[in-house]
Amino acid sequence: MGRRALWNSCISCHGRTALRSGNLAGKAVVVLASGAALAHLLLAARTSDPLPSWNEGAAKQAILKFVADVTAPDSPSFVPANQRIATFDNDGTLWVEQPMYTEMAFSIARARSLASSHPEWRNRQPFKAAIEGDRNGLADAGERGAVELLLATHSGLTSEDFATAVTSWIAHAEHPRFHRLYTRCVYQPMLEVISYLQANEFKTYIVSGGTLEFMRPWVERTYGIPPEQTIGSSIQTEFQSLDARPVLMQLPRLEFVDDKAGKPVAIGKFIGRRPIASFGNSDGDQQMLEWTAAGTGSHLMLVVHHTDQQREYAYDRNSPVGTLDKLLTEAEAKAWIVVNMKLDWKTIFPI
Amino acid sequence: MGRRALWNSCISCHGRTALRSGNLAGKAVVVLASGAALAHLLLAARTSDPLPSWNEGAAKQAILKFVADVTAPDSPSFVPANQRIATFDNDGTLWVEQPMYTEMAFSIARARSLASSHPEWRNRQPFKAAIEGDRNGLADAGERGAVELLLATHSGLTSEDFATAVTSWIAHAEHPRFHRLYTRCVYQPMLEVISYLQANEFKTYIVSGGTLEFMRPWVERTYGIPPEQTIGSSIQTEFQSLDARPVLMQLPRLEFVDDKAGKPVAIGKFIGRRPIASFGNSDGDQQMLEWTAAGTGSHLMLVVHHTDQQREYAYDRNSPVGTLDKLLTEAEAKAWIVVNMKLDWKTIFPI
Numbered sequence: 001m002g003r004r005a006l007w008n009s010c011i012s013c014h015g016r017t018a019l020r021s022g023n024l025a026g027k028a029v030v031v032l033a034s035g036a037a038l039a040h041l042l043l044a045a046r047t048s049d050p051l052p053s054w055n056e057g058a059a060k061q062a063i064l065k066f067v068a069d070v071t072a073p074d075s076p077s078f079v080p081a082n083q084r085i086a087t088f089d090n091d092g093t094l095w096v097e098q099p100m101y102t103e104m105a106f107s108i109a110r111a112r113s114l115a116s117s118h119p120e121w122r123n124r125q126p127f128k129a130a131i132e133g134d135r136n137g138l139a140d141a142g143e144r145g146a147v148e149l150l151l152a153t154h155s156g157l158t159s160e161d162f163a164t165a166v167t168s169w170i171a172h173a174e175h176p177r178f179h180r181l182y183t184r185c186v187y188q189p190m191l192e193v194i195s196y197l198q199a200n201e202f203k204t205y206i207v208s209g210g211t212l213e214f215m216r217p218w219v220e221r222t223y224g225i226p227p228e229q230t231i232g233s234s235i236q237t238e239f240q241s242l243d244a245r246p247v248l249m250q251l252p253r254l255e256f257v258d259d260k261a262g263k264p265v266a267i268g269k270f271i272g273r274r275p276i277a278s279f280g281n282s283d284g285d286q287q288m289l290e291w292t293a294a295g296t297g298s299h300l301m302l303v304v305h306h307t308d309q310q311r312e313y314a315y316d317r318n319s320p321v322g323t324l325d326k327l328l329t330e331a332e333a334k335a336w337i338v339v340n341m342k343l344d345w346k347t348i349f350p351i
Numbered sequence: 352m353g354r355r356a357l358w359n360s361c362i363s364c365h366g367r368t369a370l371r372s373g374n375l376a377g378k379a380v381v382v383l384a385s386g387a388a389l390a391h392l393l394l395a396a397r398t399s400d401p402l403p404s405w406n407e408g409a410a411k412q413a414i415l416k417f418v419a420d421v422t423a424p425d426s427p428s429f430v431p432a433n434q435r436i437a438t439f440d441n442d443g444t445l446w447v448e449q450p451m452y453t454e455m456a457f458s459i460a461r462a463r464s465l466a467s468s469h470p471e472w473r474n475r476q477p478f479k480a481a482i483e484g485d486r487n488g489l490a491d492a493g494e495r496g497a498v499e500l501l502l503a504t505h506s507g508l509t510s511e512d513f514a515t516a517v518t519s520w521i522a523h524a525e526h527p528r529f530h531r532l533y534t535r536c537v538y539q540p541m542l543e544v545i546s547y548l549q550a551n552e553f554k555t556y557i558v559s560g561g562t563l564e565f566m567r568p569w570v571e572r573t574y575g576i577p578p579e580q581t582i583g584s585s586i587q588t589e590f591q592s593l594d595a596r597p598v599l600m601q602l603p604r605l606e607f608v609d610d611k612a613g614k615p616v617a618i619g620k621f622i623g624r625r626p627i628a629s630f631g632n633s634d635g636d637q638q639m640l641e642w643t644a645a646g647t648g649s650h651l652m653l654v655v656h657h658t659d660q661q662r663e664y665a666y667d668r669n670s671p672v673g674t675l676d677k678l679l680t681e682a683e684a685k686a687w688i689v690v691n692m693k694l695d696w697k698t699i700f701p702i
Contacts, residue, residue, distance in 0.1 A: 082577060227624055228623055230623065238612075239612035239642070245645055246642055248615060264590045264597065270579065272578035291590070
């Protein structure tokens with residue numbers, strides 16, 4: 001995040017202050033507002049482009065125009081700050097999802113680390129394949145096997161212990177191709193969009209098919225999005241007493257799948273307001289973008305299209321991971337923003 | 352809310368600015384911080400007591416001391432702002448819950464307004480009792496009848512249409528004893544606690560047994576707590592297409608009951624951080640307070656004890672609504688704050 005994020009945070013705070021001070025009489029507030037305005041003028045002169053990792057083009061211009069429109073009080077497109085909700089898919093939209101979802105890589109690593117206390121896994125799929133690093137075996141196990149592996153590696157411990165396991169793994173695990181931490185395989189241009197929206201008083205949310213149990217330990221540091229604004233699929237938990245201490249125990253049951261039609265349902269349940277901006281990259285995000293598009297005021301729908309085999313990956317309609325087929329057709333038909341990663345992004349990852 | 356809330360908001364924003372500016376070099380930020388500091392000094396001189404509707408006493412002092420401790424950077428009890436989560440029960444903690452939960456009054460009113468299109472309800476309980484205003488009949492229907500009435504009156508329409516129905520009802524419905532809008536039957540001392548915590552960079556949440564569908568349309572205006580920080584029981588919703596428009600349809604199924612052990616589970620799911628302050632009034636809040644108390648850092652647990660028959664109601668262990676029995680025993684044993692409404696509160700409702 002660094003200086004830009006701090007700069008944006010300051011603008012964000014100034015924006016809120018100015019908004020509230022508008023309702024307050026008294027010279028003290030004028031002092032506050034003018035002090036803040038001066039500070040931001042000075043800072044803004046140093047960093048004028050909020051999206052420096054974006055090449056000039058239709059996508060960048062559409063984002064800038066949308067934010068300018070909804071934040072200008074005299075614009076017919078103005079949206080009050082408390083209704084500026086933006087939702088981001090995670091896998092493939094904010095960070096790399098190839099060659100497999102990072103949460104799956106975590107599940108496999110965790111299955112291996114638990115293998116010695118589960119001798120029965122050695123001859124049972126998908127565990128055998130996970131332990132042996134047999135990618136074909138894992139592929140054969142299919143979605144059902146993936147869910148079984150996920151549940152077995154995400155349950156039987158408290159929410160706090162699970163968070164510790166995630167934190168410990170993600171501090172060291174590296175992407176197999178880029179040889180950098182997974183949390184550094186995030187898209188710099190999208191970090192800039194998050195910061196830019198936050199600076200303009202948007203409340204930014206992650207709405208991911210990944211579990212919230214897996215994401216929440218690291219999202220705040222990685223994206224500047226707090227755990228309570230991170231929505232995902234979820235494991236069922238139960239309030240229990242363990243050694244006379246209350247705990248939330250994670251059970252081997254999937255409670256909710258936050259994908260496809262589940263995304264607008266989760267948005268309704270967790271946020272209770274319709275987003276005015278949504279960002280996705282695969283068919284799992286289609287309904288979230290449709291829900292956003294059906295709002296009555298201004299709205300922005302953006303699809304990240306992975307077109308850069310050299311710097312990242314190129315895939316869409318036929319990819320088993322992150323399939324972008326129906327959504328691409330709809331986005332093109334409805335003139336939603338489709339980001340061509342190769343052309344629109346100056347850089348992919350943070351330096 | 353008025354001036355106090357605005358004042359508090361300003362402090363809150365200043366607090367965030369100061370915190371962030373600590374990481375930024377440059378004179379511009381010093382200008383910002385000093386302008387804000389001056390503004391707040393001037394404002395603070397005008398309103399020095401953040402809890403003016405509380406009588407002096409142990410409860411008020413405990414709240415003030417807790418907030419001072421967790422916000423003083425040099426205190427061993429200091430808690431960083433992003434971990435300052437406070438959770439409030441709603442019924443009986445923030446507003447009146449006698450002689451019946453307000454959501455039940457809404458359900459009865461809605462059953463009556465829907466009766467003409469449901470002729471089958473005229474001879475079927477609990478609908479017959481609701482339509483006829485037969486309180487004994489409703490009582491006989493018990494909890495099962497209450498849930499049936501709730502589901503029948505909360506489903507079969509979109510989330511937007513339901514929000515409109517709630518907004519329309521709550522704009523006019525009055526409490527049978529106090530003859531004021533339900534949204535004016537809120538506790539002024541608790542509004543002050545919410546504002547005071549917000550001013551000190553707490554993120555305030557409602558965690559209620561009532562449904563989030565019923566609460567979200569009015570909580571922001573009433574408590575200054577946004578819908579996305581309002582957690583409750585929930586109706587199952589489904590993403591559907593209605594007249595070629597995507598909608599969230601409310602189904603006649605209870606998805607989650609946010610009561611007793613459900614409260615810490617919901618806190619885990621919606622917030623993902625443990626509260627450091629929790630406020631309740633009945634046995635339904637016991638586990639939420641236990642979960643808060645089990646945190647490792649500073650924490651505050653407060654129980655509102657309804658002891659004021661004259662200005663409000665007096666009830667506890669034997670009340671069918673808002674039973675306060677096990678929680679009262681535990682709170683007394685563990686020296687949690689028990690507010691004696693009659694003695695601790697100067698005023699009950701906003702003027």
